[in-house]
Each structure stands twice: as structure tokens, then as C-alpha cells.
Amino acid sequence: MNRNRSMELYMKEHLSLYIFVGVIFLTGVVFGTVMAGALSLEQKQEIMRFIGNFFSSVEQGALADARTTFLQSFALHMKWILIIWVLGMSVIGLPLILILDFLKGVLIGFSVSYLVGQFAWKGLLFALVSIAPQNLIVIPALWVCSVTAIAFSIHLVKNRLMVRNGMFYEPFMRYAGTILLSGLLLAGVAMFEASVSPIMMKWVTPMLITMTP
Numbered sequence: 001m002n003r004n005r006s007m008e009l010y011m012k013e014h015l016s017l018y019i020f021v022g023v024i025f026l027t028g029v030v031f032g033t034v035m036a037g038a039l040s041l042e043q044k045q046e047i048m049r050f051i052g053n054f055f056s057s058v059e060q061g062a063l064a065d066a067r068t069t070f071l072q073s074f075a076l077h078m079k080w081i082l083i084i085w086v087l088g089m090s091v092i093g094l095p096l097i098l099i100l101d102f103l104k105g106v107l108i109g110f111s112v113s114y115l116v117g118q119f120a121w122k123g124l125l126f127a128l129v130s131i132a133p134q135n136l137i138v139i140p141a142l143w144v145c146s147v148t149a150i151a152f153s154i155h156l157v158k159n160r161l162m163v164r165n166g167m168f169y170e171p172f173m174r175y176a177g178t179i180l181l182s183g184l185l186l187a188g189v190a191m192f193e194a195s196v197s198p199i200m201m202k203w204v205t206p207m208l209i210t211m212t213p
Contacts, residue, residue, distance in 0.1 A: 017147045024098050025143070028105020035106070036113035048118065058198070058205045066194040074190035077138065078183055080104075081145045085179045088149025091157055097146050104142060108135060122207050129200040134189045141182040148178045 039047070084100060087093030111131055115123035152175045159168070 014147055014151060017150055018143065021098070021101055021143055021146050021150070024101045025105040025139070028102040028107075029109035030105075031102075032106035032109025032111075033113040036110045036117060039114075044118070047114065051118075055205050055208055058201050066198075069198075070190050070194035073193045074187055077186040077190060080142065081179055081182050081186065084142070084145045084149050085175075088152045088175065089156070091153055094150055094153045097149050101142065101146050104139070108139075119208055122204075126201070126204050126208060129204055130197060133200075134193055134197070137185055137189050141185050145179060145182050148175055 080100070084097055087096050087100075108131065112124075112127045115127045117123070119126065152171055155171050
């Protein structure tokens with residue numbers, strides 16, 4: 001009962017932040033989609049050559065081994081949330097958190113839009129096996145981390161800068177706990193990307209490799 005009450009209070013206090021961060025992310029997705037459609041012919045050809053090489057590597061099983069892929073993926077995800085964590089502990093870092101959320105949306109919007117634009121339904125299928133699965137966890141994790149960081153930054157302004165004896169320890173521990181839990185979730189995502197994603201991409205790649213130069 002207390003846990004439900006705490007969750008209800010949490011959502012009541014942070015719902016506006018979740019909506020705001022979600023809008024920033026979706027704006028990034030739209031911007032990335034527009035960017036993909038605005039590429040010049042030379043840029044499209046350059047990206048297509050890169051994708052063609054990647055598809056060949058997937059088909060031939062020439063990707064990095066699972067351990068290397070896991071370490072690279074986990075390091076990338078952790079860098080992202082640790083940057084958010086550090087920015088949340090400084091008032092001036094708050095706008096940068098929103099920029100990171102926007103950029104994440106741009107990357108996803110651009111990637112999916114380009115694949116669909118170049119390969120139609122086959123590109124959508126590849127996006128569903130290579131981009132969508134891990135981001136079903138990565139995006140909510142970054143969303144929660146961003147909202148928690150923004151809320152903590154606002155707390156610092158209200159209770160440390162304006163009120164000298166404001167509470168710090170308990171909000172900080174909740175903040176750190178959120179980052180730690182997100183890190184554990186992202187470790188699971190990295191394991192998925194290292195072990196399952198290559199197999200799924202290998203199933204789909206033969207349908208696309210004939211469409212690349």
C-alpha cells in the first residue's frame with residue numbers, strides 16, 4: 001500500500017517532466033527523419049557504401065566477438081547515463097541533458113528513416129531486429145535517468161542554493177540508485193546486443209545485401 005502511494009506521489013510530482021522529456025525526444029525523432037530525407041545524393045551513396053560493408057560483415061560473420069561487442073556496447077550506454085548523472089549534479093548542466101535526449105531521438109529517427117527510405121519494408125524489418133529491441137529498454141532507461149537528473153538539479157536549486165540547510169543525502173541516494181539500476185538494465189541490453197542481435201541481423205541481411213552497391 002505504501003509502495004503504491006509512493007509511486008502515485010512520484011508520478012504526480014514528475015509527470016510533467018516525463019511529458020516534457022518525451023516531447024524533446026520525439027522532436028529529435030522528427031528532426032532525424034527530416035535529416036534523412038534531406039540528404040544529398042552523394043551523402044546517400046556514401047552511407048550506402050558503409051551499410052553495404054556492414055551487411056557483408058554480418059553475412060560473413062566478421063563482426064567483433066561477443067565479449068568485445070558487449071564491452072563496447074555497455075561502455076557506450078554507461079557513458080551516456082553517466083554524463084546525464086554528472087550534468088544532473090550541476091544546475092548549468094540541465095539544458096545539456098535535454099540536448100542529449102534530443103540527440104538520441106535524432107539518431108533513432110535518422111537511422112530508421114534512412115533504412116526505410118532506402119530498403120522499404122526490408123529496411124523496416126532490419127530496423128525492427130537491429131534497432132528496436134534494445135531501444136525498448138534503452139530509451140525508457142535514459143528517460144527515467146533524465147527526469148531524475150532534472151528533478152535532482154531542481155532540488156539543488158530549491159533546497160541547497162536558496163535554502164542553506166536543505167536536505168541532500170536522501171535525494172542524492174535516490175538519484176544514484178536510479179543510475180545504478182539503469183546501469184544494470186543496460187548491462188542486460190549489452191548482453192542482448194552481443195549475443196542475440198547478430199543472429200537476428202544475420203537472418204535478415206541476405207534480403208538487403210543484394211540492394212547495396
